[in-house]
Amino acid sequence: MVITTMDYLTIALPKGKLFSLSADLFAKIGYTAEGLSEKSRKLVISNEEKKIKFIITKTADVPTYVEYGAADIGVIGKDVLMESGQDVYELLDLGFGRCHLMMAVPRQQKRADLASYAHTRVATKFPHIAERFFNSKGMQMEYIKLNGSIELGPIVGLSESIVDIVETGATLRENNLEEIVPIMDATARLIANRVSFRLKFDRIHQMVEDLRYILESEVKK
Numbered sequence: 001m002v003i004t005t006m007d008y009l010t011i012a013l014p015k016g017k018l019f020s021l022s023a024d025l026f027a028k029i030g031y032t033a034e035g036l037s038e039k040s041r042k043l044v045i046s047n048e049e050k051k052i053k054f055i056i057t058k059t060a061d062v063p064t065y066v067e068y069g070a071a072d073i074g075v076i077g078k079d080v081l082m083e084s085g086q087d088v089y090e091l092l093d094l095g096f097g098r099c100h101l102m103m104a105v106p107r108q109q110k111r112a113d114l115a116s117y118a119h120t121r122v123a124t125k126f127p128h129i130a131e132r133f134f135n136s137k138g139m140q141m142e143y144i145k146l147n148g149s150i151e152l153g154p155i156v157g158l159s160e161s162i163v164d165i166v167e168t169g170a171t172l173r174e175n176n177l178e179e180i181v182p183i184m185d186a187t188a189r190l191i192a193n194r195v196s197f198r199l200k201f202d203r204i205h206q207m208v209e210d211l212r213y214i215l216e217s218e219v220k221k
């Protein structure tokens with residue numbers, strides 16, 4: 001018998017904060033694979049018996065693997081998904097990885113109102129979301145794309161403000177920054193490639209129902 005990619009379900013998991021939460025959730029529905037770990041140097045980890053392949057990718061790349069069908073399924077934060085603008089099917093809100101995207105400025109240099117930041121520089125990992133937000137306020141800004149440690153921007157004079165995610169607020173506090181306006185809430189989402197969703201409907205549908213059952217029973221606890 002010839003085994004093709006059609007027989008497997010390929011799931012992209014992001015490195016970082018969502019990895020273990022995602023892997024633990026999949027394990028609860030029996031989707032496991034020996035050696036599945038964020039630290040693994042092996043980037044494709046399979047369960048031959050269950051015909052599952054996990055691939056481990058950089059967070060921001062999950063929507064790309066899913067849109068192009070290199071992965072059938074992925075787990076990604078709503079913030080990263082919106083920023084990517086990629087055309088995938090959003091199947092389920094997984095509830096974990098809760099955070100929000102906001103604008104923050106140095107506490108000591110806080111201006112009177114949002115409008116007074118127009119035409120200033122904003123450092124962010126999320127230039128598309130930030131631009132949509134400021135456009136909706138009728139504000140033109142200069143966007144400086146950074147890939148991490150966004151809070152450094154205003155401290156070293158790279159920008160007047162940041163647009164970034166907040167979870168506990170510790171990073172803002174440690175760096176004397178203050179949130180001045182919330183932009184959007186985000187949680188982890190289960191996404192699917194649109195073609196895979198049709199071709200592997202029964203399997204994906206069952207997986208979503210199993211995950212939904214686990215998530216709902218955890219809420220009730």
Ligand code: PRP
Nearest residue numbers: 148149150164165166167168169170171
């Ligand atoms: C994220 C985000 C903030 C921090 C917020 O960074 O960019 O820096 O977490 O979390 P907190 O409110 O709990 O302090 P991440 O740790 O993903 O690393 P990065 O700065 O390299 O993006």
